Structures are given as structure tokens and as C-alpha cells.
Amino acid sequence: MELETARVVVEASTRELAGLALQGMLLTALTLGIYRFWYVTRVRRYFWSHTRVGNYPLEFTGRPVDLIVGFFMAVAILLPLYLGLFVVSLGLQNGVLAANLGAVFVLWFLSQFGLYRARNYRLTRTLWRGLRFRQGGSGIVYALLSTIWLVIGLASLGLLWPVRRKSLQAYKARHTCFGNQKASFDASLTPLYRAGWPFFLGVAVISAWTVWQFANIWQASPAEFGVLDVLGSDLRNMRFEETFMAIPIADILWVLSIAGFAFLVVLALAGPSYLAAETRHFANATSFGTVRINSTFTRSSLVAVWGRFLAILAAFSAVYLGLGVVFFGAFLYSDMPVGILDSATTRFWFFVALFLYYCVGFIAYAVIHLVHLRFQLWRAIGNSLSFSPTDAISDIAVGSTDELRRRDGFGEGIADALDAGGV
Amino acid sequence: MQQSPIAPEKSLPEQPTFKAVLFDGVTAAAQRVRVSIEKDKLLVFNAKNEMADKVSFNQLFRPITKADQIVLAVEDPQDDRRITIEQVNVPTDVWTSLKTLPEARRQSSGQPSRIILACVLFILACLATFTVLIPAASDRLAFIVPRSVEQTLGDRLERTVLQVGPQNICGSSSDNPDLRSLAERLQAASGGSEPVSLHIIDLPMANAFALPSGRIFVTRPLLDLSQTPDELISILAHEMGHVQAHHALRLSLRVGGSSAMLGFLLGDFTGSAALIAIGQALMGTAFSREFEREADELSVQILQDLGISPLVLANMLERLQGNDQQVGLLATHPMTADRRAFLAQAALQDDKIMQGSEAQILSSQSWNSLKLICD
Numbered sequence: 001m002e003l004e005t006a007r008v009v010v011e012a013s014t015r016e017l018a019g020l021a022l023q024g025m026l027l028t029a030l031t032l033g034i035y036r037f038w039y040v041t042r043v044r045r046y047f048w049s050h051t052r053v054g055n056y057p058l059e060f061t062g063r064p065v066d067l068i069v070g071f072f073m074a075v076a077i078l079l080p081l082y083l084g085l086f087v088v089s090l091g092l093q094n095g096v097l098a099a100n101l102g103a104v105f106v107l108w109f110l111s112q113f114g115l116y117r118a119r120n121y122r123l124t125r126t127l128w129r130g131l132r133f134r135q136g137g138s139g140i141v142y143a144l145l146s147t148i149w150l151v152i153g154l155a156s157l158g159l160l161w162p163v164r165r166k167s168l169q170a171y172k173a174r175h176t177c178f179g180n181q182k183a184s185f186d187a188s189l190t191p192l193y194r195a196g197w198p199f200f201l202g203v204a205v206i207s208a209w210t211v212w213q214f215a216n217i218w219q220a221s222p223a224e225f226g227v228l229d230v231l232g233s234d235l236r237n238m239r240f241e242e243t244f245m246a247i248p249i250a251d252i253l254w255v256l257s258i259a260g261f262a263f264l265v266v267l268a269l270a271g272p273s274y275l276a277a278e279t280r281h282f283a284n285a286t287s288f289g290t291v292r293i294n295s296t297f298t299r300s301s302l303v304a305v306w307g308r309f310l311a312i313l314a315a316f317s318a319v320y321l322g323l324g325v326v327f328f329g330a331f332l333y334s335d336m337p338v339g340i341l342d343s344a345t346t347r348f349w350f351f352v353a354l355f356l357y358y359c360v361g362f363i364a365y366a367v368i369h370l371v372h373l374r375f376q377l378w379r380a381i382g383n384s385l386s387f388s389p390t391d392a393i394s395d396i397a398v399g400s401t402d403e404l405r406r407r408d409g410f411g412e413g414i415a416d417a418l419d420a421g422g423v
Numbered sequence: 424m425q426q427s428p429i430a431p432e433k434s435l436p437e438q439p440t441f442k443a444v445l446f447d448g449v450t451a452a453a454q455r456v457r458v459s460i461e462k463d464k465l466l467v468f469n470a471k472n473e474m475a476d477k478v479s480f481n482q483l484f485r486p487i488t489k490a491d492q493i494v495l496a497v498e499d500p501q502d503d504r505r506i507t508i509e510q511v512n513v514p515t516d517v518w519t520s521l522k523t524l525p526e527a528r529r530q531s532s533g534q535p536s537r538i539i540l541a542c543v544l545f546i547l548a549c550l551a552t553f554t555v556l557i558p559a560a561s562d563r564l565a566f567i568v569p570r571s572v573e574q575t576l577g578d579r580l581e582r583t584v585l586q587v588g589p590q591n592i593c594g595s596s597s598d599n600p601d602l603r604s605l606a607e608r609l610q611a612a613s614g615g616s617e618p619v620s621l622h623i624i625d626l627p628m629a630n631a632f633a634l635p636s637g638r639i640f641v642t643r644p645l646l647d648l649s650q651t652p653d654e655l656i657s658i659l660a661h662e663m664g665h666v667q668a669h670h671a672l673r674l675s676l677r678v679g680g681s682s683a684m685l686g687f688l689l690g691d692f693t694g695s696a697a698l699i700a701i702g703q704a705l706m707g708t709a710f711s712r713e714f715e716r717e718a719d720e721l722s723v724q725i726l727q728d729l730g731i732s733p734l735v736l737a738n739m740l741e742r743l744q745g746n747d748q749q750v751g752l753l754a755t756h757p758m759t760a761d762r763r764a765f766l767a768q769a770a771l772q773d774d775k776i777m778q779g780s781e782a783q784i785l786s787s788q789s790w791n792s793l794k795l796i797c798d
Binding site: 034049056057059061127128129130131132178179393394395396397398 | 444446447448449450451452453486487489492494500503504505507545
């Protein structure tokens with residue numbers, strides 16, 4: 001008998017996952033990064049297959065070759081674009097900074113496009129109860145939406161950030177299908193602001209203070225220049241450097257570090273309650289026909305995951321840096337004759353050891369990050385989910401064959417292949 | 424869910440059957456089925472006890488294996504049918520035989536040999552791009568790039584990369600009449616197609632280098648070491664060879680292209696690394712032997728036009744080699760035996776030039792004032 005309500009259960013052995021991550025990272029390092037396509041796919045298969053939704057596990061059917069194709073597609077699109085921008089900027093006499101800002105904008109837009117398509121890639125490769133998920137909509141529309149809301153969100157000093165989050169999530173959710181069943185999304189802003197007002201108020205105060213400080217620095221600056229001078233500065237007559245020399249870098253760094261520190265404090269104190277509420281509310285607002293999703297995700301489980309991760313990271317860093325200081329310090333300041341690095345052989349092995357030390361740190365961090373942050377968040381959020389009524393799921397059928405045949409669409413896997421898509 | 428008792432019907436096998444759940448890939452409904460294993464085949468019976476499917480073991484794999492559950496699938500990647508078998512429903516020997524099925528498709532691309540092949544191909548492709556494609560493309564591109572682009576590149580490199588402030592420039596052909604006439608002579612001797620400007624700069628290392636769009640730089644120590652005007656001019660003729668062949672632009676495009684591509688692969692989208700790399704390469708004028716040889720060949724023609732023996736260049740380079748200060752020039756303009764032989768051969772072939780006599784391109788008055796330009 002199928003239960004009226006079915007739970008999502010994520011359970012896995014941390015040791016097994018750590019072994020997978022360690023092996024994957026080692027092979028990735030040894031193959032100069034090529035193995036990452038296989039590694040990412042193996043990690044996804046692990047995450048998916050250890051997630052049971054109402055007794056039946058998810059299955060990730062994607063293959064490494066999909067990511068390799070995506071990577072080459074990304075290279076094919078981005079490399080000429082990037083080289084073209086480089087050549088154009090070489091030919092420019094004025095407005096080099098404006099050209100660079102334009103390039104950043106183009107790359108941001110492409111990244112949003114890629115993220116949307118990468119979500120489609122993951123959904124179409126997710127098999128559950130013999131059916132696949134799918135995502136319609138347009139990557140370009142999503143990228144436009146994301147860009148417009150980014151401008152509005154920044155202009156409002158972050159106060160309208162939840163509106164942006166809700167709008168983007170609505171676009172993603174409403175274009176998501178399981179089989180032939182479209183998802184619907186009916187979130188309201190009230191719970192987001194109820195849980196998030198201390199955080200966004202804090203961010204707005206910090207942003208306003210920063211803008212005010214910058215205005216003061218601008219006014220107090222001895223040089224007369226405007227934004228257009230900076231953007232359109234003529235490199236040939238050194239206006240560019242003069243303009244930048246006039247900027248009081250120390251003051252700006254001071255303001256930015258105070259603002260950054262204040263932001264971290266606000267994020268640590270008020271951030272988790274918003275993020276937990278958003279995760280919970282977005283899940284609760286999503287339904288597939290009559291099947292509703294329910295989440296009990298709480299602030300304390302989010303804090304527990306992050307707290308544990310940061311504690312493990314701190315412990316690891318202490319041991320790693322301590323050993324590094326002892327080993328390399330002893331090497332450099334030993335009783336051996338002065339100028340130990342003068343010998344070419346010693347210098348060679350010293351730098352080999354330094355490089356290996358760096359690799360060990362990099363790999364260990366990647367393993368800790370995967371096992372103790374990404375998987376723990378996946379588990380905490382997954383285990384908070386349930387859905388009901390379960391019998392309505394049996395009525396969902398496969399989407400039209402045409403749509404299934406169009407699984408390999410343009411741009412899929414680009415962000416994935418560049419590893420911008422996360423899990 | 425009630426299971427109809429197995430009646431002895433025709434469609435039923437002799438082997439025992441076990442409970443399983445089938446997802447047919449058409450609906451999400453969990454269909455209660457019974458399966459049995461006959462030799463190396465999996466038989467599937469529907470609720471009416473009719474045989475619904477018969478799949479050979481070598482067409483099956485198990486995408487998911489858990490302690491209590493195995494999911495079976497068929498090889499065809501388009502086929503989304505799945506059978507879920509719980510451990511509690513099957514005897515141990517059946518469970519063990521199910522576990523002998525492979526975990527992934529047999530024609531999976533995840534074979535280690537294929538991974539190694541892909542890596543080798545990728546590294547070979549990168550090597551081919553860096554050693555063949557980018558140099559070849561740069562050399563073609565250098566001759567079709569508009570002169571204005573070469574000009575701008577020269578401006579930017581001169582200022583933002585060399586870090587040469589106006590205070591370091593002792594004199595330029597734009598404001599010094601001696602340098603200007605020297606530049607005009609060099610330009611005329613080289614055919615007059617390329618713009619030429621000469622700059623004496625006060626840098627600690629003895630060096631001479633050419634930036635895009637005909638900017639030739641000579642450092643103060645190199646000027647000090649030149650005993651006669653011809654010795655200085657022979658070095659300038661060699662640099663003029665680099666200018667004529669657009670070596671600076673070609674090298675910029677090579678280094679810029681390579682580091683831009685490398686930066687892209689590693690995720691640096693700003694292009695700043697590329698510009699710095701170009702600057703360092705040009706500052707050191709780390710031209711390849713091929714470029715040096717080409718510049719020598721072109722300089723021989725220029726020197727003949729000016730009436731200076733190529734041996735002066737050879738002697739000058741050789742003499743500089745013995746000087747401790749010449750690290751910069753030595754490292755980047757290695758004086759090899761075959762370069763010496765080539766220049767000596769060129770000198771022999773030219774009977775118009777009288778060995779050991781001055782070409783009188785600069786008056787002694789001009790030469791003396793030029794020697795003091797940085798004081």
C-alpha cells in the first residue's frame with residue numbers, strides 16, 4: 001500500500017563519499033583536469049542514488065561525454081568571443097575600461113544562460129519511477145530576467161533581493177515538468193520578508209553607509225574627474241593613470257573592509273534564518289498537479305551543517321598550516337650553511353615539495369567541501385522534504401516523445417562543464 | 424497489495440518467482456510484477472501471471488545497488504524501464520546472482536582506456552595549438568592587421584608594460600635631429616615601407632629591442648659600449664630587420680594568443696595576464712632563432728645599402744658577449760657559430776664594402792653629442 005505522505009530520505013556513508021571524492025580529485029590532478037568530467041558525473045550518481053523519494057531512489061543517467069561536449073561547446077563559443085574582445089580592446093584608444101565592463105556584462109549574461117541550461121541538463125538526466133524531469137522556457141529570457149532583477153536588486157540596496165529570488169525561482173519552477181505534469185509555483189513574499197527583514201535591513205544599512213562614504217571620498221578627492229572620464233579615458237595621453245592616481249585607494253580599502261566585515265556579521269547572525277525560510281517556502285510553494293511538496297527545513301539544521309563544516313575546516317587548516325610552517329620553516333632556517341636555496345638541486349626539490357604541499361591542501365579542501373558542506377546541505381534539505389498525496393503520482397505519464405527526443409538541446413552542459421552549475 | 428496465488432497455468436515457469444516492482448517508462452505507476460531467473464534470462468510476469476518480458480542477462484545492468492534494493496535496467500539508453508527488487512523478497516542465491524550484473528552499461532564511455540585516450544588527445548591538441556596553430560596564425564595575421572592596430576599596440580606596450588616613464592627617455596628621433604636623420608637613413612635603407620622611430624633609454628641593462636610599429640629602443644649602456652657609429656648602426660640594422668619582418672607584432676600575437684588561451688582554460692577572463700606576458704616577452708626580446716636568423720638576413724641588406732660590413736655586426740655581438748654587463752642582450756640574442764659564419768659569408772660576398780673604413784653616416788660632431796645624450 002502506498003502511504004498518503006511519502007518522505008524523501010537521504011542516507012549515505014561519509015567514508016564512502018570521502019573515498020570517492022579523494023580518488024576523483026587525485027585522478028583529476030593527475031590528468032591535468034580532464035578527469036573532472038567523470039568525477040562530477042560519479043558524484044552526481046552518488047548523490048542521486050542515495051536519495052530515496054518515497055522508497056524509490058533517484059537515478060542520474062548523465063554521462064561524462066555530455067560534459068565533454070558541453071566543455072568543447074563552451075570553448076567554441078567563449079574562446080572566439082574572448083579573443084575577439086581582446087583584439088578589439090587592443091585596437092581601442094579610448095574607453096578600454098568601458099570595453100572591459102562590456103566584456104564582464106557579456107560573460108555574466110552567458111553565465112546566467114548557462115546556469116539555466118545546466119539545470120535543464122540535470123533535470124532531463126534525472127530518472128525517477130521510470131520518468132524524467134524536464135525544463136522548458138528559454139535560457140535567454142531567464143538571463144534577461146536575472147540581469148534586470150540584478151540591477152533592481154542592487155539599486156534597492158538589496159531590499160528587493162527576495163523579490164528577485166522569488167521571480168527567478170518562479171520562472172525555473174513553472175517551466176519544470178515531471179513526465180507530462182507541469183509544476184506550479186505560488187510563493188508569496190510575506191514569509192520571505194518575515195524571516196529575512198533583519199538580514200536585508202542590515203545589508204541595506206551597510207550598503208547605504210558604503211555609498212555615503214564613497215560619495216564623501218569622491219567629493220574630497222583633489223582631482224576633478226567624472227565617471228565618463230574614467231570609462232572613456234585616453235590611454236595614449238596617460239589620462240587613465242592620472243585619473244587612477246588621484247583615487248585615494250587607502251580610504252576606499254578601509255571603507256570596503258569595514259563594510260565587508262559588517263556584512264559577514266549580519267550574514268552570520270541573520271542570514272541563516274532567511275536562507276532556511278527561503279528554502280522551506282520555495283519547496284512548499286511548488287506542486288506537481290495535486291501532489292504538493294512540503295518542507296520542514298529549519299534555521300538550526302542549516303546552522304548545524306555550516307557550523308560543522310567551518311569547525312572541520314578550521315581544524316584542518318590549523319594542522320595543515322602548522323605542519324607547513326614547521327616543515328618549510330625548518331628547511332629555510334635550519335643550521336645548514338646560509339643560502340641553502342643557492343644550490344639548483346635543493347631549490348628544485350624545495351619547489352617540488354612546495355607544489356606537492358599546495359596540491360595536498362587543494363585536494364583536501366575539495367574533499368572536505370564536498371563531504372561536509374555540499375553533501376550535508378543536500379542531505380539536510382532532502383530529509384526535510386515530503387510530498388502528498390502519493391497515489392496521484394501514479395497518474396503522471398511520460399511527456400510527448402518529441403519533447404524527450406529534444407533532450408540534447410543547445411547550450412546544455414556548458415555551465416556544467418565549466419563547473420558553474422554546482423551539484 | 425494482494426498477490427494472486429500462483430495457479431499452475433501454461434505461462435508459468437517451473438522456477439520460483441519473486442515479487443518486484445516495474446516502472447514501464449510510460450507512467451509513474453508502480454506495477455507489481457513477479458520475476459524469475461531461467462538460466463541467464465530474467466523473466467517478468469504481469470499481475471495476470473502472463474509473461475510480459477524476457478531479458479537476457481547480458482542485456483541487463485544494475486544502475487543502483489543498495490543494501491536492501493537493486494534497480495535493474497536494460498542496455499538501450501533510450502529505454503527508461505526499471506525493475507526494483509527488494510532483498511527481502513528474494514533468496515540469497517538470486518540476490519548474489521543479481522549482484523554479478525555490471526554496475527554500468529557495457530558500452531559505457533567510462534572505461535579507463537578511453538579516459539586515458541581522451542587525456543592524451545586533449546594534451547596533444549593543446550600542444551599542437553600552442554606550437555603550430557598559434558604561431559602560424561600569428562605570422563599570417565601580422566601582415567593583414569591594420570597599421571593603426573599595430574600603432575595602438577605599440578603605444579600600450581610602450582607605456583603600460585615597459586613601465587618606461589618619460590623621465591627614462593634620453594632622446595627620441597622625434598625631437599633629436601641626429602636620431603631623426605639616423606632613423607631616416609635606416610628607413611630608406613630598408614625600403615622605406617615601415618615607420619621607424621629611435622629612442623635612447625636610460626635602463627641599467629645593455630640591450631636593444633624593437634616594439635610594434637617600428638619603435639627601436641637602445642639602452643644607455645649599449646650606447647656607451649659602442650666605440651664607433653658603425654657599431655651602433657649595425658645593431659640598429661639588426662633591430663630594423665626585426666621591424667621589417669614585424670617580429671614584435673608576430674611575437675605579441677603568439678604570446679598574446681597562447682596566454683589568452685591558457686588564461687581561458689584556467690578561467691582568467693580579464694586578459695591582463697596576456698598583456699603582461701607580451702610585455703615580458705618583448706622586453707626580453709626573446710625572439711626565436713628563426714626570428715634572429717631572419718633579422719640577420721634582412722640586416723645584411725640594410726648594412727650593404729649603408730656601406731657597413733656585416734662583420735661589424737658580428738664583431739659587435741661577439742665583443743658584447745665578453746662583457747659582464749651584457750646579460751640582457753646575451754640572453755636573448757645568443758651569438759652562435761652559424762650566425763657568425765652567415766655574417767662573415769655575407770661580408771665576403773660584398774666587394775663594394777671596404778673593410779675597416781667608416782661609413783660616415785654620422786659626423787663626428789653628431790656622434791660625440793649622441794654619446795652624451797643621457798648626461
